Amino acid sequence: MSPISKLAVAAAIMAGSTAYLAYLGASTSWRYYLLVDECVHSRDKFIGQRLRVSGRVARQSLALSTDRSVVSFVLRGQQSAISVSCKGPLPDNLAEDMDVVVEGTVDEHGLLRGDKVLTRCASKYETRDGSLATGR
Numbered sequence: 305m306s307p308i309s310k311l312a313v314a315a316a317i318m319a320g321s322t323a324y325l326a327y328l329g330a331s332t333s334w335r336y337y338l339l340v341d342e343c344v345h346s347r348d349k350f351i352g353q354r355l356r357v358s359g360r361v362a363r364q365s366l367a368l369s370t371d372r373s374v375v376s377f378v379l380r381g382q383q384s385a386i387s388v389s390c391k392g393p394l395p396d397n398l399a400e401d402m403d404v405v406v407e408g409t410v411d412e413h414g415l416l417r418g419d420k421v422l423t424r425c426a427s428k429y430e431t432r433d434g435s436l437a438t439g440r
């Protein structure tokens with residue numbers, strides 16, 4: 305086999321490996337998050353899968369442990385709600401009636417078992433006059 309042929313085969317293998325790894329990485333993150341209503345509506349489809357769910361922490365549902373390592377609350381959407389239990393480091397500004405994204409898995413009982421809570425700060429997206437920036 306000539307040196308050029310060997311280089312061509314090696315380049316093809318590297319390109320194929322890179323494309324496959326890129327596909328694996330992208331296939332799990334095509335969608336940044338699901339809305340609560342989407343998650344609840346198709347709950348059986350998502351059982352055991354790693355996902356992110358976006359919603360609002362329901363009022364009077366937030367229960368934090370004293371060391372802030374465990375939290376439970378109800379995450380509500382437009383028409384549905386899902387119970388959340390999360391262990392791990394929590395954001396300092398976690399509060400009721402706040403938009404959050406929870407990363408975790410849904411169990412067979414419909415509980416979202418999270419390992420990360422991300423707060424969404426609407427003030428980051430407001431213009432100086434107080435209206436929301438649309439990005440257009």
